[in-house]
Amino acid sequence: MLNNKEYQFEPVPKNSLVVELTKRLLDYIFSGSIRPGDKLPTERKLQEAMQVGRSAIREALKALTVLGIVEVRQGDGTYLKKLDSALLTQSIEWGLLLGEKHMMDIIEARKEIEISIVKYAAERRTPEEVQQLGEILERLKHSTLDNFVEHDIAFHLKLAEMAKNTALKGVLTSLQSLLRTWIKCVIDAAGETSFSYVDHYNIYKAVSEGNPLQAVKAMEAHMGDATSRLINEIQKDEQLEAEPPV
Known part of the structure; x- marks a missing residue:
């Protein structure tokens, strides 16, 4: 189980892989399955859930990290940060997460x-x-x-x-x-x-x-x-x- 609240990831098409992965991770964040301060599933679990390579998972997480949506704590894991909803809305509108x-x-x-x-x-x-x-x-x-x-x-x-x-x-x-x-x-x-x-x-x-x-x-x-x-x-x-x- 990925989290206390189960969230079902679907396999991702090979085209525009990082774009699609980033969108799927955002869907996961918005689903309520994870709250600010919670730890995201490991790269391995995300890889298995979405049936993609780990490098693609890492690229999608990089996009979210640079935008300040998640935080990587070395040796611990990746955590959801407190979201600035105005920024996030604009980011999606501008296509910054792609x-x-x-x-x-x-x-x-x-x-x-x-x-x-x-x-x-x-x-x-x-x-x-x-x-x-x-x-x-x-x-x-x-x-x-x-x-x-x-x-x-x-x-x-x-x-x-x-x-x-x-x-x-x-x-x-x-x-x-x-x-x-x-x-x-x-x-x-x-x-x-x-x-x-x-x-x-x-x-x-x-x-x-x-x-x-x-x-x-x-x-x-x-x-x-x-x-x-x-x-x-x-x-x-x-x-x-x-x-x-x-």
């Missing part, structure tokens, strides 16, 4: 959103806003690994506020949970934050000086670095080894 190609699409989209935001922020910032951004940067500088993510997100959301474009701010705000997962993934893998602080300082300097061209260059460098680190983590085979039969 495999690696779509993950790359949203990574690319975030880059373009951030670049547009920082350009307008440099053009439209006020002295008070620059001071507030500097205060966030200072907190970022003295952050630990545990609280860096929250200050990082605060920095980007402040830029969105400074851009004075409600549509761009709304999009970035709706992605908070997703950004939190991505940033944590990158920082945890690096084990330190100095590289990210330098990126943020360069962005702050350009914005504070009212230089949109330099601000865009600084954001492009930051997004390029963060994206390459994230992609490296996505592509790593870090999923759990097979657990002993239970």
